Amino acid sequence: MRWIKFIVLLVVVTLLQAEFINLIGIKGTAPDLLLILLIFFAVHFDITDAIVASFITGFAFDLIGPSVGPGVISFGLLGTLLARLNKFIAIRKIPYQIAAVFIVGVLTGILIYLLNLFKAQYITLRFFPLVFGRSLYSGLVGPLLFLPFFWLFRLGPHRFARGRF
């Protein structure tokens, strides 16, 4: 079942994001692998699976974050919106994928920041540089990481039909 592949992939990516991703950081900014995973599932899988994957990815984001809840809501909401948007505008070309990762990264960053303020969890000293830097870096790295994901889920990179779990 592909759900098992999804869970295993998600756990591996979460662990990488928690402790290993700083190794490729540039001036304190590192890509967000969970964000890239979110975009991959939202763009290349059908809506129902994309919704489930988005929320679970958000939960994984919260498990290594300061509080539980903001990631679930932000990732779930934006992943769902992107999956619905993908119904009308196929995000296939790399520049569009980079833009999608960047925009969703910024929006999730803002939403997570606001929801964390609500929970009074932490104060970010350099919020905007970090969110924009992280989103840009993720956008540049994202399309590269889609290739191993395609291989894992046996999807063709240019296949129009979306995959299913």
Next chain:
Amino acid sequence: MMARKKVKVSGRMLFTWFMLAGFILLFIPDKITSRLQLSFAYIFRFPLRIGYSISLSAPTQDFKRDFVSRNEYSKLHTHLMNVVEDCNEAYQKIEQLAGYRKLKPLEGADFVLANVCDVSDGKLVIDRGQNDGVSLGQFVLCYNSIIGTVSQLSPGTAEIELFTGPSAKMQVQVADEQAILNGTGDDRAEIRFIPKTKTIKTGDSVFASKKPGFLNGTMLLGKVTSCTIDDDNPFFWDIKVEPVCNLKRVTDVAVIVIKK
């Protein structure tokens, strides 16, 4: 065998359920949700520990320093407020010092600003002492008038003998006549042995006399409140003097330090 009926849930329903779950997690207190995070950290402690060791040894910048917890933020904010208050106090002291420096007799003098810790009859204790450059005999200012001199000293504090103190004596000048001012206690002082030939009236200013090494010029000390014929010696005046400021309400003073 009966085929299992596949339950199909619409995307909207799924979205609604998950959003509800998200908001429930958001509103649950952190004490409870943090257990999920701790469980994850416990289950995957080995790979996380390896990653942490690799991160520590790698020459990368730690961007986690850009984030602080609420407690840390509160501490920093409190510290900032304290520093701002210290800064405001310092500005006030600078203004006070600037005011003193405008007075001609104090040109070229340094000042040690001090807070009054204790007030008793004829004496003040201040929070500056030997370590701050205070010495015995130095004059003390308050509201641009002399109120006394340093009579006792310790490393961190000093005792000021007010000129109104029962045992205080100070050389003064009134109506161009040099005289000795004696404190009588009860916030008053008297001047005796000024000849009756001198014209002195109520309201005349009394000045502390110049004293080389301690005071470069005469400075206001008090006002004459009464001038009557001395009962013991009818050829002299009995002059009563009061300070220009309320010595019982003094909260901060300046010790004059003449530069050598």
